Amino acid sequence: xxxxxxxxxxxxxxxxxxxxxxxxxxxxxxxxxxxxxxxxxxxxxxxxxxxxxxxxxxxxxxxxxxxxxxxxxxxxxxxxxxxxxxxxxxxxxxxxxxxxxxxxxxxxxxxxxxxxxxxxxxxxxxxxxxxxxxxxxxxxxxxxxxxxxxxxxxxxxxxxxxxxxxxxxxxxxxxxxxxxxxxxxxxxxxxxxxxxxxxxxxxxxxxxxxxxxxxxxxxxxxxxxxxxxxxxxxxxxxxxxxxxxxxxxxxxxxxxxxxxxxxxxxxxxxxxxxxxxx
Amino acid sequence: xxxxxxxxxxxxxxxxxxxxxxxxxxxxxxxxxxxxxxxxxxxxxxxxxxxxxxxxxxxxxxxxxxxxxxxxxxxxxxxxxxxxxxxxxxxxxxxxxxxxxxxxxxxxxxxxxxxxxxxxxxxxxxxxxxxxxxxxxxxxxxxxxxxxxxxxxxxxxxxxxxxx
Ligand SMILES: Cc1cc2nc3c(=O)[nH]c(=O)nc-3n(C[C@H](O)[C@H](O)[C@H](O)COP(=O)(O)OP(=O)(O)OC[C@H]3O[C@@H](n4cnc5c(N)ncnc54)[C@H](O)[C@@H]3O)c2cc1C
Ligand code: FES
Ligand code: FES
Numbered sequence: 122x123x124x125x126x127x128x129x130x131x132x133x134x135x136x137x138x139x140x141x142x143x144x145x146x147x148x149x150x151x152x153x154x155x156x157x158x159x160x161x162x163x164x165x166x167x168x169x170x171x172x173x174x175x176x177x178x179x180x181x182x183x184x185x186x187x188x189x190x191x192x193x194x195x196x197x198x199x200x201x202x203x204x205x206x207x208x209x210x211x212x213x214x215x216x217x218x219x220x221x222x223x224x225x226x227x228x229x230x231x232x233x234x235x236x237x238x239x240x241x242x243x244x245x246x247x248x249x250x251x252x253x254x255x256x257x258x259x260x261x262x263x264x265x266x267x268x269x270x271x272x273x274x275x276x277x278x279x280x281x282x283x284x285x286x287x288x289x290x291x292x293x294x295x296x297x298x299x300x301x302x303x304x305x306x307x308x309x310x311x312x313x314x315x316x317x318x319x320x321x322x323x324x325x326x327x328x329x330x331x332x333x334x335x336x337x338x339x340x341x342x343x344x345x346x347x348x349x350x351x352x353x354x355x356x357x358x359x360x361x362x363x364x365x366x367x368x369x370x371x372x373x374x375x376x377x378x379x380x381x382x383x384x385x386x387x388x389x390x391x392x393x394x395x396x397x398x399x
Numbered sequence: 400x401x402x403x404x405x406x407x408x409x410x411x412x413x414x415x416x417x418x419x420x421x422x423x424x425x426x427x428x429x430x431x432x433x434x435x436x437x438x439x440x441x442x443x444x445x446x447x448x449x450x451x452x453x454x455x456x457x458x459x460x461x462x463x464x465x466x467x468x469x470x471x472x473x474x475x476x477x478x479x480x481x482x483x484x485x486x487x488x489x490x491x492x493x494x495x496x497x498x499x500x501x502x503x504x505x506x507x508x509x510x511x512x513x514x515x516x517x518x519x520x521x522x523x524x525x526x527x528x529x530x531x532x533x534x535x536x537x538x539x540x541x542x543x544x545x546x547x548x549x550x551x552x553x554x555x556x557x558x559x560x561x562x563x
Pocket of ligand 2: 444445446447448449450451452453454455456465466467468
């Protein structure tokens with residue numbers, strides 16, 4: 122049971138959603154956007170989060186769109202992870218989100234919720250980071266399309282009241298060779314010890330990671346080293362490891378030492394798959 | 400546009416197992432709690448409350464959902480099936496005949512998930528069965544009997560199809 126009450130709104134346009142947020146926030150209320158709602162419910166139920174007003178984004182058509190529009194692949198933020206797998210417009214994204222949570226939960230978890238999660242994994246971000254995705258944001262004054270790279274600083278940074286409407290990926294990226302490997306502690310389902318997603322553009326391999334550090338990331342510095350075919354594979358991996366953007370996670374799922382071991386092996390597997398894919 | 404407010408409980412209609420029910424809810428009520436404590440539909444079981452165990456699974460508009468991870472208000476206007484709607488169904492029989500039950504706590508969740516799978520993908524391959532069934536945990540059986548029950552029901556579905 123959720124131990125507090127809140128107003129529940131279900132706007133049918135992004136404009137209405139932002140206006141509702143603004144009105145409630147101006148009245149001093151704590152407001153939250155709600156997409157799949159699974160994170161809201163689990164945190165609210167255990168008193169880790171409170172809201173006076175909840176705005177459900179699932180009735181906004183722009184947020185549920187999933188289509189190929191000319192040269193762009195448009196993915197609404199309220200699309201469920203299973204819909205991404207079923208329709209498979211962006212195969213790297215489909216393969217990556219297929220390993221998030223379990224099948225039943227993926228009917229409810231949305232891509233917008235995953236990417237804006239307060240948890241550290243946010244595996245759905247990796248394909249967007251690799252494909253130079255753009256993000257349509259609903260803001261107070263207007264909607265705006267911005268490169269994800271400009272918004273993503275360890276997390277997607279949005280000013281209060283703004284929300285993600287859509288992710289936009291150039292169709293050319295959706296047909297490139299890719300690989301995505303997730304390693305968990307025990308079973309198929311679980312948070313990642315390491316997830317490595319890779320995409321090959323021209324002769325360069327791009328890499329993005331979740332579970333390794335405190336936040337998902339793509340590192341140009343690591344990519345440069347890992348794509349340097351003049352060095353033996355093991356040297357590339359060791360050098361890339363020294364360029365991680367932060368300390369390796371050490372928690373109840375895996376020690377830092379074990380994560381490092383799994384990270385190196387997963388990188389080696391990824392390199393073999395991607396380089397065999399000339 | 401406001402669907403339900405914080406201070407009042409509101410009366411809403413839920414369509415469950417083909418019947419319309421009036422429920423009196425707060426926005427914060429979870430579907431699992433409404434089913435169990437307002438409607439006496441206690442087949443959906445409370446387990447982890449986090450989406451990890453699948454004991455609370457129901458089928459909403461043809462898809463398996465954890466009722467612990469859904470607000471009741473989100474289910475308004477949708478068609479909900481609970482284990483009570485599958486009484487005397489072939490799937491219930493398949494679980495009994497394959498000994499896919501010990502304490503029975505996980506069973507309604509497994510059956511609901513298996514029901515949605517057989518309705519959506521009667522030709523499901525082993526990989527798809529495995530993927531769907533990973534959503535439910537059983538602490539008693541070794542899963543083998545459950546797999547057999549799922550396969551039995553998929554076979555029944557196939558046998559029921561008119562020959563091409
Ligand atoms: C059983 C289970 C297993 C899981 N396993 C994994 C896993 O393996 N890997 C992984 O990465 N994650 C995993 N998760 C975490 C899950 O992906 C996140 O909790 C995610 O936030 C849930 O998405 P939602 O749509 O239900 O979120 P919601 O609860 O709707 O929202 C989550 C947060 O995002 C904000 N938000 C939602 N939509 C938007 C938007 N459009 N714009 C801006 N902010 C928004 C909300 O305000 C809220 O703060 C798991 C979760 C569950 C329940
Ligand atoms: S009680 Fe809902 S998944 Fe465990
Ligand atoms: S039969 Fe007891 S938990 Fe499954």
